[in-house]
Amino acid sequence: MAWKNSRVRSVLTNSCPTCLEGKVFKYNSIFNLKKFDKMHEHCSECGHKFEKENGFFYGAMYASYAVTVAFSVATFVLTYLIYQDTPYWVYIINILVVLIVLAPLSYRAGRLIWINIFNGYNPEAKIKHQQKNQNYE
Numbered sequence: 001m002a003w004k005n006s007r008v009r010s011v012l013t014n015s016c017p018t019c020l021e022g023k024v025f026k027y028n029s030i031f032n033l034k035k036f037d038k039m040h041e042h043c044s045e046c047g048h049k050f051e052k053e054n055g056f057f058y059g060a061m062y063a064s065y066a067v068t069v070a071f072s073v074a075t076f077v078l079t080y081l082i083y084q085d086t087p088y089w090v091y092i093i094n095i096l097v098v099l100i101v102l103a104p105l106s107y108r109a110g111r112l113i114w115i116n117i118f119n120g121y122n123p124e125a126k127i128k129h130q131q132k133n134q135n136y137e
């Protein structure tokens with residue numbers, strides 16, 4: 001699978017899993033706490049509906065949890081490498097600070113991973129969407 005049509009690209013670039021062109025989240029900044037969670041309802045390019053059904057994103061909590069565990073392990077290892085003989089509370093403080101600061105990132109990554117589990121790249125989706133719109137005009 002090439003980078004051009006990979007799910008990893010969709011997660012890392014905040015792009016639609018179906019066409020890889022439209023954006024999933026409205027704003028690129030994850031540290032704007034009022035707007036980081038705002039999503040488009042449909043893809044602007046292919047019309048894909050991101051929330052398949054009510055409560056679809058409850059499952060994204062599992063993906064977000066996995067991302068959070070990855071951040072925690074990475075922070076633990078970095079703390080160990082930087083301060084080798086340190087008390088346990090330094091690890092706890094470091095992990096808490098990293099998880100709080102990166103909470104918007106784990107939220108978004110969880111949703112993007114969850115969307116990509118259930119949808120794959122479909123180059124024909126954009127063409128079908130454009131033809132459908134032309135028929136209505």
Ligand SMILES: [Zn+2]
Nearest residue numbers: 016019043046
């Ligand atoms: Zn799309």
